[in-house]
Amino acid sequence: MAGPGSTDARTTVVGVMGYPVRHSLSPLLHNAAFAALGLNWVSVAFEVAGGRAAAALDGMRALGVAGLSVTMPHKADVAAAVDECSAVARQLGAVNCVLNRDGRLYGDNTDGAGFVASLDRAAHFDPAGKQCLIIGAGGAARAVTLALADAGAASVTVVNRTAARAVDVAALAGRVGRVGETGAGVVALVAAAELVVNATPVGMEGSGAAGDGWLIAPSVLHAGQVVADLVYAPRPTPWLAAAAQAGATTVDGLGMLVHQASAQLELWTGLPAPVDVMWQAAVAVA
Ligand code: NAP
Numbered sequence: 001m002a003g004p005g006s007t008d009a010r011t012t013v014v015g016v017m018g019y020p021v022r023h024s025l026s027p028l029l030h031n032a033a034f035a036a037l038g039l040n041w042v043s044v045a046f047e048v049a050g051g052r053a054a055a056a057l058d059g060m061r062a063l064g065v066a067g068l069s070v071t072m073p074h075k076a077d078v079a080a081a082v083d084e085c086s087a088v089a090r091q092l093g094a095v096n097c098v099l100n101r102d103g104r105l106y107g108d109n110t111d112g113a114g115f116v117a118s119l120d121r122a123a124h125f126d127p128a129g130k131q132c133l134i135i136g137a138g139g140a141a142r143a144v145t146l147a148l149a150d151a152g153a154a155s156v157t158v159v160n161r162t163a164a165r166a167v168d169v170a171a172l173a174g175r176v177g178r179v180g181e182t183g184a185g186v187v188a189l190v191a192a193a194e195l196v197v198n199a200t201p202v203g204m205e206g207s208g209a210a211g212d213g214w215l216i217a218p219s220v221l222h223a224g225q226v227v228a229d230l231v232y233a234p235r236p237t238p239w240l241a242a243a244a245q246a247g248a249t250t251v252d253g254l255g256m257l258v259h260q261a262s263a264q265l266e267l268w269t270g271l272p273a274p275v276d277v278m279w280q281a282a283v284a285v286a
Pocket of ligand 1: 161
């Protein structure tokens with residue numbers, strides 16, 4: 001068997017597929033976990049151009065790649081190209097994790113579960129019975145909205161720059177889904193919310209989305225609330241720095257990143273993930 005950090009002819013290969021992908025922390029987190037578990041597995045990055053996801057999955061079958069973490073721009077294309085999807089991946093129309101079962105590909109989505117796990121880890125926050133407010137209506141907001149509703153939230157209100165997209169996302173939460181108005185009315189929404197989540201790239205390092213271009217002014221956040229940001233660079237983000245200033249309990253996006261990756265590893269290996277090891281690997285480079 002290969003020693004720590006080395007590979008041999010028996011090494012099981014998994015990878016992250018995306019474009020661009022060279023910035024991805026997935027291989028780092030998964031390789032730290034494989035080493036801690038003493039597994040002869042390795043994770044690498046596969047740079048796959050948009051529109052090539054189905055071809056890449058054929059390659060996965062042919063080469064016997066055991067698992068894939070899937071990121072932009074492939075999540076929807078992979079959902080359409082795998083042989084079977086989990087209920088969550090089907091509802092989202094997006095796959096972030098593929099498991100190769102003897103050539104039959106199973107797609108799942110661990111983003112939402114990863115977010116809910118991060119709330120527990122950072123704030124001991126259980127969404128059951130809680131009023132939740134999501135800012136943003138992209139892929140990440142969709143996963144978070146569905147997961148909060150599945151976790152028993154009393155309401156999940158979605159506020160977005162483009163209102164029509166908020167309607168679609170709120171629908172994922174079924175009878176607890178709501179669409180929130182932007183503008184003056186949002187202050188009352190924030191006042192009532194027990195959880196407020198930034199699911200936009202505003203404040204993200206290098207995104208070009210200015211850290212002060214908020215749909216909701218952070219000055220209306222308050223103590224007693226849990227405030228989360230899916231953005232994880234810089235640490236803290238401007239949103240979380242302002243939330244902490246307002247006295248709120250903060251949950252940073254690194255937790256979601258680690259927990260969605262740990263759930264992927266559990267799907268691939270069938271073993272409990274060494275979450276603390278993965279967390280340390282992430283913090284070391286974030
Ligand atoms: P996306 O699909 O591109 O959606 C972006 C959302 O943000 C859209 O609703 C968009 O509004 C809104 N938005 C973008 N720029 C804005 C601005 N300047 N002002 C107000 N709203 C703006 O992106 P995504 O995949 O959902 O990702 C969102 C963020 O979450 C990214 O920063 C990403 O890095 C982060 N993320 C983190 C994790 C993690 O593990 N921590 C996982 C996934 C994503 P419109 O609809 O009006 O365009």
